[in-house]
Amino acid sequence: MTENIHTVIISKDLADLIPVFFRNRQKEVEALRSALAAGDFEQLRQLGHRMKGVGNSYGFAKVSEIGKRVEDDAGAANKTAIDACIGEYADYLSKVQIVYE
């Protein structure tokens, strides 16, 4: 079961912030799903923009990468692509493993 684990190395001074950071990412997945169900592309674009900004600031490059795709796909009103992004995001969050250094 190790092949799908995403290991991310994070500066240890961020350790206290990480639990809240992940709770907010889980909420973000729900918010993305709701916005997609409602066809609210502006909301999706804003959520993607936020993911893009915050993800790699903490060291999670994948969050920023998915966020950029959500933002772009929302601009193109591409529901299918966004749905795929949300699935990938949820999967990533469930499998990410953090190493502090």
Added chain:
Amino acid sequence: MNDQVAAGNSADAQADYRVLVVDDDPDMVAFLVLLLQGEGMAVDTAANGESALMHVMRAPPDLVLLDVMMPGASGFDVCRRIKGDEATAMIPIVLVTALEDGENRVRGIEAGADDFLSKPVKREELIARVKTLRRLHDTRKELESRRLAAEVQRKEAIRKAFSRYISPRLAERITAEAGEHGDPFQGRAQRTSVVALFADLRGFTRLTEQNEVGAVVAMLNEYFAVLTETAYQHDGTIFNMAGDSLLVGFNVPFPQPDAAERAWRTALEMVARFGPVAASWQQRHGLTVGVGIGMCAGEAIIGNVGSTHYASYTIIGNPVNTAARLMQMAAAGEVLVCGPLYERIRHLVPAGRAATRGDVTLRGKSESIPVFAVSAGAREQA
């Protein structure tokens, strides 16, 4: 994270560099706070543009890290408003944005942003930029404190220079109102309504004839000390001191609605305060002396007159000439007042102390003027 002073750093209150972080994403705020506090800076936070503006007005920070895309007022709007207010325009603003395109950079520059930081934020870049801005801030503070020190020194020099002519209170007021450059009397040349008071010492000639130079100077110093202190007490401006005469102006360089009353009280007090000095001279030197005063009101020209080598703050005009002539006519302990001025002070003159001299043609004048003589004995209360 709510708007607040970021907690968790005991050094926060002592930090002398305060950053305001404005972002609607609490994770981004927490991240920036952690890094900035790690650099020994105090950090406040705001979750939207409106509360950021309120914070800046209430407690101006040394730096603003400002997100661009926020609900309500955008970072561009907030930046424009901070930079558009004279009181906050100097606060550096770094726009923190995930908007990569050049058009948004231009919008940021147009809004007055000092620098940009891209999201995702690279901590090394953030720290380097903030440190640079902090160095600039420290340099500016140092220059500002030097400028303020120089300004205080300059004002003190002006105050000292002009306290020769005017009372300390008036000197304080002039230096407080002085502009950035030049002396405060520059450009004040004007025609204005004044009250001129001339005082001199009756019996001065005998005094100089009967005493050694050193004694004459000491006596004159004693006499002028009484007169100048009295003039300053009533906020008169001393324009000239020559021989044994003193010229004092009122309603200059600042308006004094009660100039006539001030001049009158000054005259009475000069005579009264010189009384004991005169009595002492009589006892020590057998001299009979007293102060004679002439006063007149009217339009005069006030300003700095002279050359680059020598100039003096001068009062020129008819009331000055008339006051000088009246002073020459006044006996010891007597105050001669021109008609128009007397009308303004007659309510202050005790009954039986004033007498008209009728219309008098003064030396060098073609027309006669009404003159009143007021006896101002040494025991007169000012």
